[in-house]
Amino acid sequence: MISRLRAFGAFWYDFIIGDDWRVAAVVAVALAATFGVSKTSVPAWWILPLAVALVLPLSLWRARRKG
Amino acid sequence: MSGTTAALFIAVFLACAVEAVEAVTIVLAAGTARDWRSAGLGVGSALVVLAAVIAALGPALTAIPIGALRLVVGGLLLVFGLQWLRKAVLRYSGHKGLHDEEAIFQREVAAARAAHAERRWAVNDWYSYTLSFKGVLLEGLEVAFIAITFGSNQHDVPLAALAAACAVVVVSAVGFAVKAPLARVPENTLKFVVGVMLTGFGMFWGAEGADAHWPGSDAALLVIIPVVALFALGLVAVLRRSLPPRATAAPVAPVVPTLQEQS
Numbered sequence: 001m002i003s004r005l006r007a008f009g010a011f012w013y014d015f016i017i018g019d020d021w022r023v024a025a026v027v028a029v030a031l032a033a034t035f036g037v038s039k040t041s042v043p044a045w046w047i048l049p050l051a052v053a054l055v056l057p058l059s060l061w062r063a064r065r066k067g
Numbered sequence: 068m069s070g071t072t073a074a075l076f077i078a079v080f081l082a083c084a085v086e087a088v089e090a091v092t093i094v095l096a097a098g099t100a101r102d103w104r105s106a107g108l109g110v111g112s113a114l115v116v117l118a119a120v121i122a123a124l125g126p127a128l129t130a131i132p133i134g135a136l137r138l139v140v141g142g143l144l145l146v147f148g149l150q151w152l153r154k155a156v157l158r159y160s161g162h163k164g165l166h167d168e169e170a171i172f173q174r175e176v177a178a179a180r181a182a183h184a185e186r187r188w189a190v191n192d193w194y195s196y197t198l199s200f201k202g203v204l205l206e207g208l209e210v211a212f213i214a215i216t217f218g219s220n221q222h223d224v225p226l227a228a229l230a231a232a233c234a235v236v237v238v239s240a241v242g243f244a245v246k247a248p249l250a251r252v253p254e255n256t257l258k259f260v261v262g263v264m265l266t267g268f269g270m271f272w273g274a275e276g277a278d279a280h281w282p283g284s285d286a287a288l289l290v291i292i293p294v295v296a297l298f299a300l301g302l303v304a305v306l307r308r309s310l311p312p313r314a315t316a317a318p319v320a321p322v323v324p325t326l327q328e329q330s
Contacts, residue, residue, distance in 0.1 A: 044279035
């Protein structure tokens with residue numbers, strides 16, 4: 001039973017988080033920051049593109065070093 | 068058809084085509100190496116489960132407020148898109164082997180031939196049945212998720228469902244007509260394009276769901292998607308330069324993916 005639960009959890013972790021958990025973490029933080037900034041008078045649309053521009057090269061750099 | 072509607076159709080069609088290629092490869096391997104009838108029963112059972120999931124999930128999603136839906140779905144699509152894009156950039160820069168459906172097919176066939184035959188209930192060959200069932204269910208869940216979420220977010224579920232159905236029908240028809248893995252489908256290229264589109268839509272919906280407003284509203288998508296594509300191609304070029312000399316001497320995929328390889 002426990003091994004089945006583990007396999008179920010592993011499937012969803014792999015499905016949602018994938019190879020690099022940092023990507024999911026940065027997306028979550030960027031969404032929270034966008035929500036926070038959108039409540040001010042400052043435009044908030046640029047936060048997610050900035051997060052992508054930072055996290056994708058960083059994730060690729062880590063993958064290249066590991067590979 | 069407006070630009071964003073066309074982008075929705077293309078994104079869903081391509082994403083679902085990639086998943087359909089993977090499912091068809093598994094079913095073909097089970098049918099070719101073992102038993103077509105059992106493989107067909109596996110496909111049918113998986114489709115019944117998928118229909119139940121879609122029937123439950125579809126109305127539930129439409130009941131969620133659009134802001135919350137866009138926030139959650141945008142975030143998920145962005146994470147998925149970045150995963151796809153990461154792998155695609157690594158493949159095209161030569162840091163990861165290209166996805167090879169022919170090799171996957173051969174591996175599945177070899178594994179299927181090595182497995183013992185076992186009859187259960189009305190199924191002649193349990194291995195073929197479970198292999199097809201799992202393959203179609205898992206890939207089908209991804210197709211359903213993509214179609215329902217894209218459709219709900221753009222208030223056009225019928226168009227997204229049509230795009231998904233077209234992709235599944237086209238890929239299945241071709242796969243079963245040639246009775247061979249779809250090695251000529253440019254799956255690596257499709258995955259690159261789908262990664263770009265998922266990332267673009269994910270950024271757009273995620274920001275909108277978090278109460279941000281894009282300059283130009285929906286038209287911003289027509290800028291976001293090409294910019295993401297150019298950024299990813301730039302990363303491919305940069306990473307390719309960092310390959311060690313031995314690796315750079317070997318032939319690798321071009322920066323703009325050709326139609327030769329499949330993922």
